[in-house]
Amino acid sequence: MTRATVARTPVTTPIAFSAEQLAEVRRLQSLYPNPRGALLPVLHMAQDTFGYVSLEVEEYVAGLFSLSPAHVHEVVTFYTMYFQQPKGRHVVSVCHNLSCHLAGAGTLVDHLKQRLGIDVGETTEDGRITLLTVECLCACEAAPMMQVDDRYELNLTPEKIDRILEGLQ
Amino acid sequence: MPKLTINGKDVEVPPGTNLIEAARLAGFAIPHYCYHPGLSIAGQCRLCMVDIEKTPRPTIACNTLAADGMVVNTETDRVKETRRSIMEFHLINHPLDCPVCDQAGECWLQIYYMRHGLYDPRMTDEKVHKPKAVPLGPHVMLDAERCILCSRCVRFCDEITRTGEIGIFNRGDHSEIGLFPGTDLANRYSGNVVDICPVGALTDRDFRFQVRVWYLDTAKSVCPNCARGCNIDVHVNHRRPHHNEGRRVARLKPRFNAQVNKWWLCDEGRYGFRFVDDPDRLSLPAGKNGGPPAATTWDDTIRSLAETLEGARPDEIGVIASPRMSNEDLFALRRLTERLGVTHVGFRVPPAKPADDDDLLLRADRNPNTQGAELVGVGADAKPILDAARAGRVRVLWVFHHDLFASAWHEVEVRQALERVPTVIWSGTNANRTSELAHWVLPSAAWVEREGTFTNFQGRVQRFRRAIEPLGDARPDWDVIGRVLAALGAEVKATRAEHWFQELASTVSAFAGMTYRTIGDSGQIVAAAQEAATR
Numbered sequence: 001m002t003r004a005t006v007a008r009t010p011v012t013t014p015i016a017f018s019a020e021q022l023a024e025v026r027r028l029q030s031l032y033p034n035p036r037g038a039l040l041p042v043l044h045m046a047q048d049t050f051g052y053v054s055l056e057v058e059e060y061v062a063g064l065f066s067l068s069p070a071h072v073h074e075v076v077t078f079y080t081m082y083f084q085q086p087k088g089r090h091v092v093s094v095c096h097n098l099s100c101h102l103a104g105a106g107t108l109v110d111h112l113k114q115r116l117g118i119d120v121g122e123t124t125e126d127g128r129i130t131l132l133t134v135e136c137l138c139a140c141e142a143a144p145m146m147q148v149d150d151r152y153e154l155n156l157t158p159e160k161i162d163r164i165l166e167g168l169q
Numbered sequence: 170m171p172k173l174t175i176n177g178k179d180v181e182v183p184p185g186t187n188l189i190e191a192a193r194l195a196g197f198a199i200p201h202y203c204y205h206p207g208l209s210i211a212g213q214c215r216l217c218m219v220d221i222e223k224t225p226r227p228t229i230a231c232n233t234l235a236a237d238g239m240v241v242n243t244e245t246d247r248v249k250e251t252r253r254s255i256m257e258f259h260l261i262n263h264p265l266d267c268p269v270c271d272q273a274g275e276c277w278l279q280i281y282y283m284r285h286g287l288y289d290p291r292m293t294d295e296k297v298h299k300p301k302a303v304p305l306g307p308h309v310m311l312d313a314e315r316c317i318l319c320s321r322c323v324r325f326c327d328e329i330t331r332t333g334e335i336g337i338f339n340r341g342d343h344s345e346i347g348l349f350p351g352t353d354l355a356n357r358y359s360g361n362v363v364d365i366c367p368v369g370a371l372t373d374r375d376f377r378f379q380v381r382v383w384y385l386d387t388a389k390s391v392c393p394n395c396a397r398g399c400n401i402d403v404h405v406n407h408r409r410p411h412h413n414e415g416r417r418v419a420r421l422k423p424r425f426n427a428q429v430n431k432w433w434l435c436d437e438g439r440y441g442f443r444f445v446d447d448p449d450r451l452s453l454p455a456g457k458n459g460g461p462p463a464a465t466t467w468d469d470t471i472r473s474l475a476e477t478l479e480g481a482r483p484d485e486i487g488v489i490a491s492p493r494m495s496n497e498d499l500f501a502l503r504r505l506t507e508r509l510g511v512t513h514v515g516f517r518v519p520p521a522k523p524a525d526d527d528d529l530l531l532r533a534d535r536n537p538n539t540q541g542a543e544l545v546g547v548g549a550d551a552k553p554i555l556d557a558a559r560a561g562r563v564r565v566l567w568v569f570h571h572d573l574f575a576s577a578w579h580e581v582e583v584r585q586a587l588e589r590v591p592t593v594i595w596s597g598t599n600a601n602r603t604s605e606l607a608h609w610v611l612p613s614a615a616w617v618e619r620e621g622t623f624t625n626f627q628g629r630v631q632r633f634r635r636a637i638e639p640l641g642d643a644r645p646d647w648d649v650i651g652r653v654l655a656a657l658g659a660e661v662k663a664t665r666a667e668h669w670f671q672e673l674a675s676t677v678s679a680f681a682g683m684t685y686r687t688i689g690d691s692g693q694i695v696a697a698a699q700e701a702a703t704r
């Protein structure tokens with residue numbers, strides 16, 4: 001996956017979980033022999049809450065686990081699905097692996113770039129959409145495909161993509 | 170205790186010994202990068218593969234405990250081939266910049282390539298490039314391209330200092346060690362990551378590019394910067410003196426001592442040797458401040474000193490010894506004060522700012538030989554001497570090493586005392602505000618320029634050896650004191666530090682039976698501490 005690298009004014013939410021979220025953090029930590037095991041789900045919670053995993057968020061999460069921020073940074077940089085930069089309200093991830101590529105993913109990526117006016121790894125100026133390319137998402141039977149937020153969009157054509165984009169606000 | 174066979178040799182090892190250590194005990198070196206006896210097992214580098222009978226494939230030795238009846242082979246064809254392949258992997262993205270790498274000569278990539286690699290490289294793709302020459306903190310420089318990701322430095326900061334500054338970021342061939350953005354590697358023990366880094370990824374900012382390591386000579390020594398007395402090696406550069414701008418001591422490295430410092434050394438001690446070659450080093454005995462005429466030779470100086478001391482009544486002489494002096498110096502001084510009948514003797518001068526202890530090595534007492542000064546018997550608190558000097562009751566005051574202005578004593582009182590005493594003698598290595606006010610300034614040899622022993626806070630007597638010649642006319646304190654004793658008519662047989670130690674051992678019961686030989690390389694506990702330990 002190409003990382004989103006566009007700088008956008010970060011949302012200035014104070015970095016702190018609600019009481020309910022903190023209870024959830026404690027619950028998750030209690031599920032593992034080493035509470036550190038809950039780092040991944042808690043980082044996802046943090047990303048959903050604060051928009052992306054900034055260095056400040058890493059430090060905050062490190063505090064919840066009594067870890068050094070360096071060790072949270074290790075995890076965040078290892079996995080591709082934690083965003084270290086602000087991302088758009090919607091994330092469009094086009095598969096460019098073998099099956100999708102043979103089925104025309106390259107053309108679709110060009111189409112998306114042109115329609116959105118951004119390059120892969122960038123976010124539209126209005127903060128609506130971040131465009132990424134990713135490796136195989138296990139839906140080769142419906143190639144070419146892409147993931148829009150948590151949803152799979154299959155058997156894509158440029159027209160179908162246009163309709164999908166219209167639905168993203 | 171498990172009995173096993175390694176390369177056909179039977180060996181019995183303590184329970185819980187891993188195969189790297191077991192092989193070491195049997196006399197075989199298993200190559201490894203990530204394993205370090207002072208750190209947890211990571212199993213990261215995969216280099217320590219060995220063949221164990223009845224196991225289907227080579228196994229990492231670091232994470233395999235020796236078991237009864239185990240038959241281990243460290244040199245089968247399969248093991249050798251595995252090593253070669255792993256070396257090839259480790260070196261795929263390595264920049265091979267040995268000609269400009271400070272680690273060259275003590276680099277385990279070089280050593281193991283020659284011993285276990287020697288393959289023809291097959292890598293045709295462009296190497297992955299990473300940041301080079303990145304300062305991580307005041308002492309450590311990172312070259313991420315040279316790193317083989319053994320994680321020793323990560324584990325050191327997690328497990329030993331518990332500060333956790335270093336992490337491995339990103340993944341695959343983009344993985345690299347680094348710090349959380351915006352932070353420094355500035356813990357009190359940061360220099361140790363350079364020691365344990367098996368390659369040129371972490372180098373010492375102070376040492377790098379001074380001299381190639383193969384030009385260094387080594388002397389076993391003890392760190393003089395706190396009461397622990399960490400065992401060290403002093404690395405000196407005799408052979409390429411033009412390379413380091415007059416700096417004779419190139420670096421200090423920790424020397425393993427299980428009872429004292431294990432593998433480690435704090436940064437304060439590691440970089441605390443600069444005074445040795447500082448421009449303010451004293452190299453000639455000198456008279457000044459309207460005192461006796463400036464002497465140019467030790468002979469004249471010693472004669473005048475003896476006359477001055479003889480010319481004063483015993484109760485008019487004050488001696489402030491120092492816990493920075495060795496046991497030998499202190500014992501010679503005790504002989505001198507006894508001969509003269511001096512009673513104003515002390516060594517304790519409180520520091521201006523009390524230093525702090527930590528739970529690893531550093532002791533709040535930043536002197537190497539407080540324990541020794543107590544055992545040898547050179548008084549205690551030096552404040553009464555200062556008071557007597559201020560009251561005009563001291564005609565000759567001999568101060569060793571202390572900068573009294575850098576103490577907790579009131580500056581005005583120190584000045585009053587030093588100005589009131591007609592003859593102030595100051596012995597030490599480097600000029601300071603106290604030496605500025607002295608009438609006689611006597612240059613002392615620094616600890617790396619002479620032999621001696623310190624007694625650490627545990628009561629462990631430890632030897633330090635000479636690594637370099639004394640600067641100019643600087644002399645060990647025992648030598649100067651011994652010569653003054655001789656000038657006073659005493660019979661002085663000691664011509665080496667060791668002789669003074671022999672006299673000390675036959676006089677002071679705590680040291681009874683000790684010799685330089687029995688002290689050896691790792692020290693010996695004084696009788697009192699030994700009794701306390703067995704009680």
